[in-house]
Amino acid sequence: MKTEEAAPDLTVILRKWARKRGNLIMILHELQNHHGYVARSIALTLARELNVPLARIYEVLTFYNYFKLKPPGRHVTSVCMGTACYLKGAGDVFGELSQRLKVEDGQTTEDGEYHLQTVRCLGCCGLAPVVMINGRIHSKVQPRDVSRILEQTVPLTTE
Numbered sequence: 739m740k741t742e743e744a745a746p747d748l749t750v751i752l753r754k755w756a757r758k759r760g761n762l763i764m765i766l767h768e769l770q771n772h773h774g775y776v777a778r779s780i781a782l783t784l785a786r787e788l789n790v791p792l793a794r795i796y797e798v799l800t801f802y803n804y805f806k807l808k809p810p811g812r813h814v815t816s817v818c819m820g821t822a823c824y825l826k827g828a829g830d831v832f833g834e835l836s837q838r839l840k841v842e843d844g845q846t847t848e849d850g851e852y853h854l855q856t857v858r859c860l861g862c863c864g865l866a867p868v869v870m871i872n873g874r875i876h877s878k879v880q881p882r883d884v885s886r887i888l889e890q891t892v893p894l895t896t897e
């Protein structure tokens with residue numbers, strides 16, 4: 739079976755980390771950063787190339803929340819649950835997003851458009867509560883703002 743189209747990237751990453759100690763987690767980090775997840779085909783290739791049991795790779799992948807095993811939705815939607823945001827109602831904002839998108843924390847909508855997740859402090863506490871979609875910060879978000887924010891991200895078509 740052919741590995742994913744990202745094989746050249748994997749080759750470069752493997753070459754970069756080949757002789758370094760603790761290289762498995764560093765390689766997995768690079769793959770996660772680059773693709774947004776670590777595909778099974780990539781894990782199989784890694785197991786072969788590093789001569790590491792596949793079970794060991796999945797041990798690492800499933801231990802850390804950071805790693806994803808499936809592609810994320812097109813629009814990564816992060817609700818900050820840090821202290822400042824939480825105290826200013828981030829829980830209600832998350833609840834509204836969750837209800838509208840019909841997904842829970844860490845899930846992707848059925849159409850693959852949105853990946854909803856909670857995060858800890860995005861570093862702009864003065865703008866709390868904060869929602870970040872595809873790297874864009876939405877500040878002082880209230881539950882009533884959620885539909886407008888979603889509409890700005892994926893406009894409804896009238897066709």
Ligand code: FES
Nearest residue numbers: 818820823860863
């Ligand atoms: S607590 Fe949300 S940005 Fe800091």
